[in-house]
Amino acid sequence: MKNNLPLKKNQCLICFKDFNNEISLSNLFSSQKIICQNCLKKFKILNLTCKFNNVETTFLYEYNDFIRKLIYQYKGCYDIVLKDVFFNQFKEQIKKKYKGYIIVFPPSNESDDQKRGFRHIEKMIECLKMKYLNLFYKKSNYKQSSNTYKQRNKIANVIDIKNKKLDINKKYLIVDDIFTSGATLKTIINLLVKQNIDKGHIKALILSKTVHNVEL
Ligand SMILES: [Zn+2]
Numbered sequence: 001m002k003n004n005l006p007l008k009k010n011q012c013l014i015c016f017k018d019f020n021n022e023i024s025l026s027n028l029f030s031s032q033k034i035i036c037q038n039c040l041k042k043f044k045i046l047n048l049t050c051k052f053n054n055v056e057t058t059f060l061y062e063y064n065d066f067i068r069k070l071i072y073q074y075k076g077c078y079d080i081v082l083k084d085v086f087f088n089q090f091k092e093q094i095k096k097k098y099k100g101y102i103i104v105f106p107p108s109n110e111s112d113d114q115k116r117g118f119r120h121i122e123k124m125i126e127c128l129k130m131k132y133l134n135l136f137y138k139k140s141n142y143k144q145s146s147n148t149y150k151q152r153n154k155i156a157n158v159i160d161i162k163n164k165k166l167d168i169n170k171k172y173l174i175v176d177d178i179f180t181s182g183a184t185l186k187t188i189i190n191l192l193v194k195q196n197i198d199k200g201h202i203k204a205l206i207l208s209k210t211v212h213n214v215e216l
Contacts, residue, residue, distance in 0.1 A: 013035055013082060015035075015038065019036040022037055032088070035085055043066065043089070044061055045060070046059045053182075053186055053189050054199050057185070057204040058205050058206065059208070059209040060087075060205070061209075063180075074086075078116050078117065083126060084124075084126075094128055095129070098173045101171045102170055102171065103130050104135045104173070105125070106136060106174075108120060108138075110137075121175060124207075133163070135161055136162065137160060138158055159187050170201070171202070173202075175207075177208065
């Protein structure tokens with residue numbers, strides 16, 4: 001599935017359809033168009049903001065079958081061409097809303113990153129052109145997807161912070177791709193709070209949220 005073909009301009013990054021003849025929706029989405037209308041429609045927009053562990057958290061999309069496959073193709077099949085399709089539609093909104101924030105993100109397995117050749121969240125956020133810190137690491141090769149709900153809650157013991165001298169005057173935006181139990185997000189929040197970062201200086205931006213999950 002790895003795609004190394006050079007893409008033409010005005011060609012959908014997901015289905016490769018030429019969208020030259022489409023009526024432009026660029027007035028609605030001020031970001032540059034990179035996917036066709038048909039693919040755009042398959043993203044189920046939530047754009048929902050609420051408090052999670054007293055941290056303002058925004059969920060952009062529902063985690064549906066379309067986004068699940070897309071994330072798998074990107075993350076699991078190393079299709080780096082897809083890196084911009086996730087946040088592009090919200091790019092301008094994100095840059096405005098989180099102006100001055102430094103992006104941080106949960107770590108993936110080192111071995112997966114090496115195989116893949118890129119850190120998936122780091123590449124996803126590249127299109128936002130915001131400052132980011134690669135702040136967290138996994139203490140062991142722990143696979144979240146292969147564990148039960150109860151075991152997932154143990155993720156708190158697996159993730160740790162690299163740099164223990166964080167600037168407490170700065171604001172931090174936690175970005176992640178999938179929210180299921182919220183265990184990872186909670187862990188990242190707690191690690192930042194431990195470094196004396198005020199919760200008022202932390203926000204979270206989640207690409208997709210599963211429909212059934214824990215209380216918010
Ligand atoms: Zn398409």
